Amino acid sequence: MRHSLLVLLFVASASTVSLAQTPSTGNQAKLSISPVQQELMALMQTEYTAGLRNDVGTIDRIWGDEYISTGPKGQAASKAQMLKYYKTAPVSQAKITPLQLQDLQVHVYAEVAVMTGVATGTSAAGKPVGNSVRFTRVHVKRQGQWVVVASHLSRVESLTQAKNN
Secondary structure, three states: OOHHHHHHHOOOOOOOOEOOEOOOOOOEOOOOOOHHHHHHHHHHHHHHHHHHOOOHHHHHHHEEEEEEEEOOOOOEEEHHHHHHHHHHOOOOOOOOOOOEEEEEEEEEEOOEEEEEEEEEEEOOOOOEEEEEEEEEEEEEEEOOEEEEEEEEEEEEOOHHHHHHO
16 A cells, blocks of 8 residues: 555645746746636645545545545555555654646546646655656546546656666
């Protein structure tokens, strides 16, 4: 279940999230964000924070019963397996900081939304922490609320790491 930490570490959100940086300056880019994008990003940040705090009740509400997570090495875990992990995992002592999201795209098909992008955790000083991951999340709207039914993560390697492998 090692990928479980990555799943929640890199799934998250709204006003507190840095959406993109320009490669040359690192300055925040101003992006136009749709209401659905804002809602799904907020849901992602809530999930991220809940994961760091092992808040199983919040995670349970965010994930649909059929939720399936696929980790960076292709391992799959059901909602029940993931919740069991979070009930026993050590609680993170890290200060909750927003995820930095880049290349964010949201495609809405009536009551289904597919969200893709690259997520990187940040330190209290706003510096990147750990590996970035490329993610895909599938959301379904039920009774007026978005729930996550599937997620997939892949580690993003730097060019130097890729050349060495």
